[in-house]
Structure formats: C-alpha cells, structure tokens
Amino acid sequence: MSQDPTCVLRLGQYEVNLMKKLGQGGFGVVFAGVDTRSRIKVAAKQIDIKRKERHGSTALSEIKVLQKLPSHQNLIRFLDYHFSQDSFWIVMDFCNMGEMKEYFVAHAPIDLATKVDFMRQIAAALVHLHEAPQQIIHRDLKPNNIMVSYISTDDRPMIKVTDFGLAKVAEEDMTKTFLLSTVAGAVCYLSPEEFARQKYTVLVDVFALGLVFLGMINFDVLGELIPVPPGSQDSMLATMLMPIGMQMLQAAIGGGIQPKLVQHEPDDSPEVTQLKDLIQHMAVYKVEERFTSRQVYDTLDKLYEGIKHSQSPPPARPPDQLAEAGSPRQEPGARAAEAAAHAQDSPERGAAQRDGHRDIGYKLLKEAMGQLLRDRIQDRRRGRERDKHLRALDRGMPLLEMLLGHDERDDQQEGKENETNESEFKEGETVQVVKVSVTRAVGMQENYGGWHNEMAQYLGKTGKVVELVLHVVKVKFEDGKKWSFNPAMLKKVQGEVSPSSRRDKNKRSAMRARQVACHFKRMDIVQIAEDEELVKTLQKGHGGWKDKMKHSLGVKGIVHGVDRDGDVVVECINQDKWYFNPELLIKVEPDENAELAAGDVVLVKDLDFEVAKTLQEEIGEWNIAMAESFGRGGIVKSVLSENKIRVEVSRDAWIFHRALLIQVAKSDELMHAILRKKFRRT
Known part of the structure; x- marks a missing residue:
C-alpha cells in the first residue's frame, strides 16, 4: 500500500515519511526517510524554529559543526541539509539497530x-x-x-x-x-x-x-x-x-x-x-x-x-x-548501492562530501527566503497573478534578487506605504528636485532608475509624486514628463517660510550633516540599535518610525551616505533601506582576516582599478565587467579556496580574490534577519 502523499516531505533527492517518527530529543524530531535514487533508508532530523525562536540559532550552530565534522567510521554521516515547512532538516545515515540501549536490551546479556x-x-x-x-x-x-x-x-x-x-x-x-x-x-x-x-x-x-x-x-x-x-x-x-x-x-x-x-x-x-x-x-x-x-x-x-x-x-x-514495501520500485543495483553508500569513509570521500556542502549556508538562506516569498505570494496574490509569480519563483532566482524585491512589490500592489520608502514622500505631494551638479546627480541616480541627459533641465524644478516603486520616487512635472528619482534628490515643498528662516534651518542642517559625515562614511559597517522604544523616540524628526523598521533592529548594515539633514542612509543585510538618526548606529570595525563561509554578507572593496585587476589576475579571474561590482554588497555563494570566493552581486556571480572582500555579517545573522521577517517577530 503506497504512502499518503500528504505525509511525505520531499527534500532534494530524499523523501521523508512524516508518519514514521524514529525518535525525539530536546532539539528536534527524527523521521524515517529514503534516498529516491538508491532506495537506501535515511533518517531526517527536523528542528522546528517557529515554535521556539532559539531553535533557529541552534540549528545553524549544529549545521556549522556538521560541515566541519571530520569523516570517521564511528561518527554518523550527514548527507544533506534543507529548510522547509518552517524547519531546518538534517538528512543523515539511518542506524538500523537503533540506540545503544535498544541493542543492550535486545541482546542481553552483553x-x-x-x-x-x-x-x-x-x-x-x-x-x-x-x-x-x-x-x-x-x-x-x-x-x-x-x-x-x-x-x-x-x-x-x-x-x-x-x-x-x-x-x-x-x-x-x-x-x-x-x-x-x-x-x-x-x-x-x-x-x-x-x-x-x-x-x-x-x-x-x-x-x-x-x-x-x-x-x-x-x-x-x-x-x-x-x-x-x-x-x-x-x-x-x-x-x-x-x-x-x-x-x-x-x-x-x-x-x-x-x-x-x-x-x-x-x-x-x-x-x-x-x-x-x-x-x-x-x-x-x-x-x-x-x-x-x-x-x-x-x-x-x-x-x-x-x-x-x-x-x-x-x-x-x-x-x-x-x-519498504509500498514505496516506489527498487532500482537495479540497489544492494550494491547500499554497500557503496555505507562503505567506510576515506579521506577523499570526506573531502568530496565537504566540497559538496561548501555552499550549504547560501542554499539554506535561499530556501528560507523562497519560503517567505511563497507564503507572501499565496497571501497577497490571486488567480493567474498568483500562479505567474509562483512559477517565476519555481524557475529560481538569485538570493540577492529575492532579498531586493521580497515584498515591496506586494505592498505597492495593496496600496500600503512602502517600507523601503524611508523618506516622508507620499503620492500627490509636491516635491522639488535638489539643484546639484549634473555629475553629482548622475552618481546619486545610480541604482535609482538611472540618468538621462534630458533630466538635467528638471534640477531645481517642482513636481508631483505620482508613484512609489521599490526604493524609487516617480515625479510628474508641469510639462507632463515623468522621471524616477533617488529620494535623496527630492525635498518636500512646505508652506511659505521666510527666506531668513529657511537659510538658518539650511545652515544648521548643513553643519549637522558635515559633522555626521566626518563619523559615518560610505561603505562603513554599522549595527542598528535593538531597543524598539529607544529607536522610536530618537527617530522623531530623523525620518520617523515605520512598523516594518522593527525587522531591522539589532541587525547590521552598510552606510550608503549622509543626507542633507545629517541622517544616515543604511542598507540593512536584509536589503531594507532606512534613514536613521546617527545616534542609533554603532560602527563595526571589519575583520580583514575573518574566515568567510557560504551565505555571509560581504562588501566588495572599491579599490583602484589596476590594483583590483592585479589581485584578480593572481587567481586567474578577471573580467572588466567585474568593476561594476566594486563598492557594492553581495552574498557569498561558495568558498572555492582560501583566496577564491564566489560572490553574488546584483544579478551577477563573480569569483573574487579574498583580499577584495570585507565581511559585513555572517550567514546566521542574515538567516536571523530573514526569519524575523517571516514570522513577523522582533
């Protein structure tokens, strides 16, 4: 009799029977499973992190240990790791005689x-x-x-x-x-x-x-x-x-x-x-x-x-x-597969297994982020629109792309205030484009809709906010033209203020901005304060407070700049971007020699072009297009060797020299930030 498909969980090449529990401990439940390729029995340990948030760090701790576990005939062999159904899953060899006590009882006296x-x-x-x-x-x-x-x-x-x-x-x-x-x-x-x-x-x-x-x-x-x-x-x-x-x-x-x-x-x-x-x-x-x-x-x-x-x-x-009987037909050579699968591990086999898991941190983060996206698509989309988004998700997308667009589009569809529009801009408001040099405007527009030469004539002009799209503000001008702007290039047009008052205010803001800019510079790594009440209080007059900011409390981020009022623009590791009162930020000095692992958030150094090119040529990995990644954040996909690190930056994945990278946050810090969003926890 075949198993009820609703009781079977698919984890890669493994199927787990959720009706057959092998054991339970303080940190997880173990179920019976099978390798669908070899038909060999396996055990799958579930660590449910939704019931107790601390289980998330426990699971990551165990997985990191297992990755470093040296192969030995008297240590259980770990086969795969997954994130599914609000749980971490660790697939391992099945021990067919159970716990040692069971053996002692069954074969007494020993x-x-x-x-x-x-x-x-x-x-x-x-x-x-x-x-x-x-x-x-x-x-x-x-x-x-x-x-x-x-x-x-x-x-x-x-x-x-x-x-x-x-x-x-x-x-x-x-x-x-x-x-x-x-x-x-x-x-x-x-x-x-x-x-x-x-x-x-x-x-x-x-x-x-x-x-x-x-x-x-x-x-x-x-x-x-x-x-x-x-x-x-x-x-x-x-x-x-x-x-x-x-x-x-x-x-x-x-x-x-x-x-x-x-x-x-x-x-x-x-x-x-x-x-x-x-x-x-x-x-x-x-x-x-x-x-x-x-x-x-x-x-x-x-x-x-x-x-x-x-x-x-x-x-x-x-x-x-x-x-077992009732499972899919056994493949030819299954007995031979059993012997091969359970042969004593050689050093070469152990090395191969570790190499196969070198991207496990990235994989788990991607699975967790994928589940968050899937849940939100199911909640917020209907009919064909929902099916279209689910199919796009099933086709796969880079983790960084998932993080960049995880739910901002959904919030915009529902007409909610967008969490990444950290400025006070709202649809229908009158705004003015700041009058800066064209060179500076081009730089500010990078990653915010880009720059068109025709936009130069609108510097200093006023218009109406017509749309908020992700981290971009779309403005319509009197001549009917619409352009997308970086929020930092816009300011609200308030009621009439005397010129002298405006000058005094601008002078104070400029002085404060210069002072803050001396302490916080672009690409600095910062830790955001964790106390919600403190943040709410100190954010008054500094970009304000939005409920979704709670997901970023206590996490790390990268400074993108200081605005004209002296507030610091921070892109958090969960890809939220907010304006913060500088008093809420603590600078983190990066460890240049930190050991990198898959899933870590990194910053690609903005070095001199020739210096960076020389470093890249040392490891045989250079493409002129890589220069576009300098000064940007990314996520480690895998560690190929001590000096060769594969990093996902925007939609590209490049192999960088270790000396070009700065560790911003570890994979477990990013996982914690993702899970806070998923479970709406602070």
Missing part, C-alpha cells in the same frame, strides 16, 4: 568483550573530534546519542556517535587554552566544572563518557544505562536528582569525601578491574587528573586486544536498508 569493543569505538570517535585540525567538543555525550548500525559491509555492529546540536567548534587553537563556560548537555552527565559554571575544555566529554561507561558495566544489574555509583542501585531516582557531577562539586566545596563511582569486588576479573580503574580516571573531580580521550582509547584498545577472542558471535543482521 559479554564484556562486546562492551569493551563498543567503548573502544566511542572513544575512537571522541579522539577524532578532539584531535581534528578544528577541534570539536561534543558537549552532549549520553546513551541516547550513541547509535548502533550493522549493514552488509560490517563484520560486527558499529557504533555511530550522533546529535551534535550542542557541539562547539574551536574558534582558535584549543590544544591547551580553549575554554568554554556555557552549560550544555544532559544533566546526569555534566561535569563538576559545568555545574560550577567554570571554564572548561574537551575533558568534559571524557567525564561524560566515563559516566556512560559506568552505566554500561552496570546494565546487567540495573537494566538501564543510567550512571549509578555503588550502593545507589536501589535508588536511581536519587542519583538523577543529584547528579554525580553535582555530588563531586558539593563534596569539594564542603570539604567532604568525593563519591566513589566503582567498587572492586573479590570476584572481579583482571579485565573488569582495569575497566573500573579507567572509569575512575575519566569521571574524576580534578581536571588535571582526568585522562584525555587518547589515553582512554589506548587503554581500551589494549584491553580489547587481550579479550576479543572471547567475544560472542555477532547477532543476525537486520534486513537490507532498502525501501
């Missing part, structure tokens, strides 16, 4: 050699994380995050460490000095230093793993993998209410005796004694006495070599991980 084998594999995964070029702290090691897989290419069941939602990638060398202070992870497995909210290192993972091992050796007695010290087996609840890490901290503060995690019995074998001693070196209060993950692995590997001959035969393999 012999010591198998337990040590599993421990050794978990430690191997931890070593790989801790000793990677960019070291990773898992921060949430617990039995629920340790899966078991057993497919046709495996000699025995394989451990897969998963769920990196709380993991942290070092931003600097943390071999000795990298410290964190954020409390994360399941309470039962937290270290004393985490309970004390002290700085901590990768050794918090070792402490948690020691408690996981404690649960493993006690499983035959307790039937649970909960870490319980000797003498507490009759009261697991008490241990859960007062976790071991907290007990150790309280003992240290009060000068008491540290809790004893293991107890040596007369009938313990030498191997069990060694295992208990190892746990005591892992889950120990003093960090300086705690083993490293490498020491843990070496100890377990040596121990396993001495007892692996006594290991029980592996259980029967589960059925092949192919599509």
